[in-house]
Amino acid sequence: MRTLPSGQTQLFIGLHLIHEVTTPQAFDMLRQHGWRVAFPERTFGTVDHIVPTESRRRPFVDLIAEEMTAALERNCRDFGIRLWGPEGAGSENQGIVHVIGPELGLTQPGMTIACGDSHTSTHGALGALAFGIGTSQVRDVLASQCLALDPLKVRRIDVNGVLAPGVYAKDVILTIIRRLGVQGGVGFAYEYGGTTVDRMTIEERMTICNMSIEGGARAGYVNPDETTYAFLRGRRFAPAGEAFERAVAWWRSIASDREAAYDDRVALDAASIEPTVTWGINPGQSVGVGERLPDAAGDDSVDEALAFMGFAAGSRIAGTPIDVAFIGSCTNGRLSDLEEAARVVRGHRVAPHVKALVVPGSQSVSREAEARGLDAVFRQAGFEWRGAGCSMCLGMNTDRLEGRQVCASSSNRNFKGRQGSPTGRTLLMSPAMVAAAAIAGEVVDVRTMLEEVTA
Amino acid sequence: MSQSPASISHVTGRGLPLRGDDIDTDRIMPARFLRATSFEGLERHVFEDDRASTPAHPFNDARFAGATFLVVNRNFGCGSSREHAPQGLARAGIRGLIGESFSEIFQGNAAMLGIPCFAADRQAIDRLHTIIEHTPNLTIAARVDTGLITAGPLRITATLPAPLRDGFLSGQWNPTAMLLDRFEEVRAVAERLPYLTGF
Numbered sequence: 001m002r003t004l005p006s007g008q009t010q011l012f013i014g015l016h017l018i019h020e021v022t023t024p025q026a027f028d029m030l031r032q033h034g035w036r037v038a039f040p041e042r043t044f045g046t047v048d049h050i051v052p053t054e055s056r057r058r059p060f061v062d063l064i065a066e067e068m069t070a071a072l073e074r075n076c077r078d079f080g081i082r083l084w085g086p087e088g089a090g091s092e093n094q095g096i097v098h099v100i101g102p103e104l105g106l107t108q109p110g111m112t113i114a115c116g117d118s119h120t121s122t123h124g125a126l127g128a129l130a131f132g133i134g135t136s137q138v139r140d141v142l143a144s145q146c147l148a149l150d151p152l153k154v155r156r157i158d159v160n161g162v163l164a165p166g167v168y169a170k171d172v173i174l175t176i177i178r179r180l181g182v183q184g185g186v187g188f189a190y191e192y193g194g195t196t197v198d199r200m201t202i203e204e205r206m207t208i209c210n211m212s213i214e215g216g217a218r219a220g221y222v223n224p225d226e227t228t229y230a231f232l233r234g235r236r237f238a239p240a241g242e243a244f245e246r247a248v249a250w251w252r253s254i255a256s257d258r259e260a261a262y263d264d265r266v267a268l269d270a271a272s273i274e275p276t277v278t279w280g281i282n283p284g285q286s287v288g289v290g291e292r293l294p295d296a297a298g299d300d301s302v303d304e305a306l307a308f309m310g311f312a313a314g315s316r317i318a319g320t321p322i323d324v325a326f327i328g329s330c331t332n333g334r335l336s337d338l339e340e341a342a343r344v345v346r347g348h349r350v351a352p353h354v355k356a357l358v359v360p361g362s363q364s365v366s367r368e369a370e371a372r373g374l375d376a377v378f379r380q381a382g383f384e385w386r387g388a389g390c391s392m393c394l395g396m397n398t399d400r401l402e403g404r405q406v407c408a409s410s411s412n413r414n415f416k417g418r419q420g421s422p423t424g425r426t427l428l429m430s431p432a433m434v435a436a437a438a439i440a441g442e443v444v445d446v447r448t449m450l451e452e453v454t455a
Numbered sequence: 456m457s458q459s460p461a462s463i464s465h466v467t468g469r470g471l472p473l474r475g476d477d478i479d480t481d482r483i484m485p486a487r488f489l490r491a492t493s494f495e496g497l498e499r500h501v502f503e504d505d506r507a508s509t510p511a512h513p514f515n516d517a518r519f520a521g522a523t524f525l526v527v528n529r530n531f532g533c534g535s536s537r538e539h540a541p542q543g544l545a546r547a548g549i550r551g552l553i554g555e556s557f558s559e560i561f562q563g564n565a566a567m568l569g570i571p572c573f574a575a576d577r578q579a580i581d582r583l584h585t586i587i588e589h590t591p592n593l594t595i596a597a598r599v600d601t602g603l604i605t606a607g608p609l610r611i612t613a614t615l616p617a618p619l620r621d622g623f624l625s626g627q628w629n630p631t632a633m634l635l636d637r638f639e640e641v642r643a644v645a646e647r648l649p650y651l652t653g654f
Contacts, residue, residue, distance in 0.1 A: 001640065001641065001644050002637075002640065004630070004633055004634075005625070005627065005633065006618045006621050006622045006625070006627055006630065006633070007617060007618045007621060008618045008630075010633075010634060012641060012644045012645065012648070014648060014650060014651070021489050021537075022489075022536070022537065022538070024492035024493070025492070025493060025494055025538075028492075028493070035635075038638070038641070039645070042651075049489075050490060064490045064491070065490075067492065068490070068491075068492060071492050108650055110649075110650065111650055116536060117535075117536060118534065118535050118536040118560060132536040132560055133536060133560070133563075134536055134537070134538035134541075134560065134563065134564035134567065135538040135539075135564075136538060136564065136567035136568070136629070137563070137564075137567065139631065140630065140631050140634055143631060143634070143635060144631070144634040144635050144638065144641060145641055145645070146634045146641060147634075148618075148630040148633065148634060150559075150616060150618055182477055182530060182533060183476075183477065183529060183530035183533065183556060183558075186530065186556060186558065186559060187559070213534075213560075214534075216530065216533065216558065218559050218560070239650075239653065239654055243653050243654045246649075246654040247649070247650070247654040250649045250654060282477050282479070282533075300475070300476075301475075301476055301477065304475070394481075394486045394535075395486055395487070396486045396487065396489060396490060413479075413481065413534060413535075415479045415481040415482060415534060416481070416482055416504065416505070417481060417482065417485050417504045418481050418486075420486070420487070422485070422504035422507065422508065423508070
C-alpha cells in the first residue's frame with residue numbers, strides 16, 4: 001500500500017481469519033481504545049484450537065473451552081464478524097481455520113491473508129501471500145486491516161520427478177526441512193515448484209506450504225495454475241459465473257513467470273524421497289523410515305533430542321513402539337489425507353495397546369468422509385472418530401498425551417511437550433504412515449502394507 | 456488514536472544465560488497456559504516444563520532472578536506465533552534479548568511489546584553467556600542505535616533489523632497509530648482490489 005516512516009511496507013490484508021485462542025486480548029485492546037473493526041466483512045472466525053472433539057453440547061464440560069468460545073462469540077457479535085461456531089447455525093463450516101479458508105473459497109490467489117496462527121502459511125498453496133501473526137498484530141489488522149511488514153527474500157524450491165507410491169507431500173516437506181534446517185528459512189518466503197509440485201493437488205500443496213514455518217520461512221507459496229482454478233470453481237466464496245472467468249484472467253496475470261529472479265534456489269529429486277519420520281524434538285530432525293538415527297558425535301542438539309526421546313544414537317526408527325496414533329491437523333486433516341490413511345487401515349485392526357484417533361480438519365471434511373464410509377473403516381479398525389478441531393496437534397483441549405507416551409502423528413510439530421504432556425514424545429509422519437503404525441503398534445514402512453493392498 | 460509509545464534507546468540490567476538452539480515457543484509458554492482470555496499471570500509459567508524437568512535451568516537459578524536481558528543462541532522463539540511467549544517473558548521482567556538469531560514472528564511480537572532482540576555471532580554470545588554465568592550481577596548495557604553491548608570488559612557489536620531499530624528509536628515500535636494514520640488510503644486501496652470489487 002505504501003512505505004511507512006519506519007521503512008516497512010504497509011500491507012493491506014485482504015482476508016483476516018480469527019480463532020478463539022489468539023484474539024480475546026486483541027478485542028479487549030480494541031475496546032480499550034474505542035476502535036471498531038475496520039473491515040468486518042473481510043474478517044471470519046471459527047473455533048478450532050480448544051474446541052472439544054467429543055461432545056459439543058453447550059456449555060462444554062471443559063469450562064475454559066466454554067469461556068473462550070463464548071468470548072469469541074461475543075466479540076464476533078459485538079463487532080459484526082461472521083463466525084462458524086461449534087454448534088447451531090453456521091457450525092456446518094466450523095473447522096481448523098486453515099482447512100476452512102480454502103474449503104470455502106475464501107482463500108484466493110493474489111490475496112494477502114493474516115491469522116493469529118503460524119500455520120497461516122498453508123494458504124500460500126493457492127497463490128496467496130499469507131502470514132501468521134501475534135495478538136498485537138491481530139489487533140492492528142482488526143483496527144486498520146493492515147500490517148507493517150519487512151521485505152522478504154524468496155527462495156525457490158523445485159521438486160522434480162515422481163514420488164514413489166507410499167511417499168506423500170508430508171515426506172517432501174519433512175525432507176526439505178531436514179535438508180535446509182529449521183532455521184534455514186529465516187528471512188525468506190519459500191516458493192515451491194517443479195514438476196512434482198505442478199502435478200500435486202491443492203491439498204498436497206497445502207501440506208507443503210503449511211510446514212514452511214517449521215523450516216523458519218515466514219510464508220509458503222505455489223504459483224496459481226489450472227489446478228488452483230479448478231479447485232476454486234463453485235466454492236461458496238469464490239467468484240461465480242462471468243466474474244469467475246475475469247478472476248482467472250487476473251489470477252493468471254499475477255503468477256511469477258519462468259524468468260523470475262530469486263534470492264536463492266534449491267532443487268530436490270522426488271524419486272530420492274522416502275517415507276520420512278522425525279526422531280527428535282524439532283521437525284528438522286528426521287530420517288527416512290529405512291535409515292538409522294544419527295550418531296551423537298558431540299552435537300548438543302542431537303544429544304538433547306536423543307536424551308528426551310530415549311532413543312539410542314545410530315538405532316533404527318522402524319520398530320519404535322507407539323502408544324498413540326493421531327490423524328488430523330491443519331497439515332494433514334483433509335479428505336485426501338483420511339482417504340490415504342483409510343486405504344491402509346481397511347481390513348485391519350489397531351494394535352491392542354494403541355489409542356488411535358482421527359480428527360477431521362473441518363465439519364465439511366467430516367461429512368464428506370462419512371459420505372464415503374471412511375468413518376466406518378476407521379471405527380471398525382478401532383480408531384475413535386472425532387469432531388473437527390486442532391485436538392492433539394497441540395493438546396489445548398482434553399486430547400493430550402499422558403506421561404512419556406510415544407505418538408505417531410500426522411501433525412506438524414514434535415517440540416518437547418507439544419502434544420499436551422511435558423514428557424510426551426511425537427513422531428511426525430504422513431497420515432498413511434500413522435495408519436500403518438497404528439496397526440503394527442510400531443513404526444513401519446507403509447509401503448510394505450500398501451503392497452498388500454494392491455496384491 | 457493510541458498515544459505514541461516512548462522511544463527506546465537503550466536497555467540496561469543484569470542477564471540470564473539460556474543456552475541452546477531452536478528453543479520454540481511451546482517450551483517458552485506451553486499451550487495449556489494459553490487457555491485464558493488475558494495475558495495476566497503468564498510470567499509464572501515461563502519455561503514451566505523445562506524448569507520442572509531441569510532443576511538447574513537458569514530460570515530456576517536465584518542468581519539470575521530479576522534479570523533484564525535473556526541471552527540465547529540460534530533461532531530462539533521458533534514455532535507457534537503465540538504472543539503469550541514474549542508476553543510471559545516481558546511480564547517476568549525481560550526488556551531485551553541478545554542471541555544468535557530469532558524466529559521472525561517471535562522477534563516481531565517482542566518488538567510490539569517494546570522488547571528489542573539483538574543479534575550477534577556465536578562466539579560473542581558464548582562469551583556473554585560465560586561472563587554472566589561467572590558474574591551474575593554484572594550490568595549489561597545495550598544501545599539500540601549502534602547495537603553496542605557492553606558487559607564488564609566485554610564489548611559486542613550486535614544488530615537489530617533496521618525498521619525495528621528505527622521504530623524503537625522513534626517511539627513507533629507499536630505501529631497501530633501509524634497504520635491508522637491515513638485510513639482513507641486503506642479504503643482507496645480496498646476499492647482497487649479485484650477480489651473486493653467482484654473482479
